Structures are given as C-alpha cells and as structure tokens.
Amino acid sequence: DIQMTQSPSSLSASLGGKVTITCKASQDINKYIAWYQHKPGKGPRLLIHYTSTLQPGIPSRFSGSGSGRDYSFSISNLEPEDIATYYCLQYDNLLTFGSGTKLEIK
C-alpha cells in the first residue's frame, strides 16, 4: 500500500499571504495526486488533479507541483474563505489520502 505523509498538520497565515502544504508518497506515484478543500458539513471540493491541473472554476491562486514521491500545494493571496482542511490524495495505485492540513487565518 502507498502511504502519503502530509505536512504540516496545521498552519496559520495572514490574509494576503501564501501557504504551502507538502505530501510525500512512500513510492513514485507518477504525478497522480489530487488536492481537496474540506469545510465542515460539506463534501470535499476538488481543487487540483494530476499534480497541477486546476479544476474549472478554481482560482489561479491555488497551485500544485511535484514529481516522483514529492508534491506540494500552495495558496497565495489568502482570503477568509480559504479557512478549511486540505487533503492530498494519491490515485496511482488504489487510493490513499494524506492526513490533512488545517488552515487558519491569523
């Protein structure tokens, strides 16, 4: 089974700032990683798939990059509505979520 190590588990940043979350896979996942935003009481929302492909309607201040085992996800120009928990998901071999990152705004 592929393990996904996501960090940090939580972070706090200022409005207008930038944050970066990383996910490290236990083996090469061939860029098959997606990123989700999850707010309480709702289903998660797909932001990015295949490492860096933005879903339609998702602002360009969300971005992803990486290859092999190492991947990152960034949000720039932080807005109040970005408060949420963010997850990575590898879908190269079955599916495995990262443990999540809770984002708070200072």
Next chain:
Amino acid sequence: EVQLQQSGAELVKPGASVKLSCTASGFNIKDTYMHWVKQRPEQGLEWIGRIDPANGNTKYDPKFQGKATITADTSSNTAYLQLSSLTSEDTAVYYCARGTYFDVWGAGTTVTVSS
C-alpha cells in the same frame, strides 16, 4: 446539474448492519467509478473502496474488506454502501464520490452506532 444525493442520517445498534445510498443526477454512473470515503469524528478521510457500475467490479482498501460492501443499481443511477457488524469504530460520516479522482462528492451521511 451534476450532483450526488446521499441518504439521511442513521442511528444503528452495535452488531447491526446499515445500507447507505448515493443517487446521481446529471450523469450516468455507468460511465465512471463510484467511491465511498469515511471520516470519523475529528479524523481525516479514508478511502473505503469503489465500484465500476458498468460491470459491478469492486476494489476495497484492505482495511475495509469484510466490513464494507459496495453495490450499484444502474436502473436507478444509485450506488450503495453496506456496513456490517457495526461497532463504535464505524461511527462516522460516509461520503460518496465520482470518478478517478473524486471530482464530485455527496454531502455525506452520518452513521452513529450506539445502543
């Protein structure tokens, strides 16, 4: 509009089984995979398994083998998740989601296991 409508909250007794539904609108489930995901209180997301409704083939995370059974009814465009021998560890929100990388999600069904 593409959406997934999940069944209502369930309160079930330990040892019982429960069957959750996820009805699709705006697309045909035969054209995609349908998945189920678990989120325990204050915990992260766990992939349970998926079904290919076109042929009924299923795959599960090994952790859920024997606990979860995923089925689909293409005539009603609905996927199902049955959970058996319920314990407190099964108290969670269960989500259905579509496709290879979950581009559409349901709002979740809360299952509470309590006597």
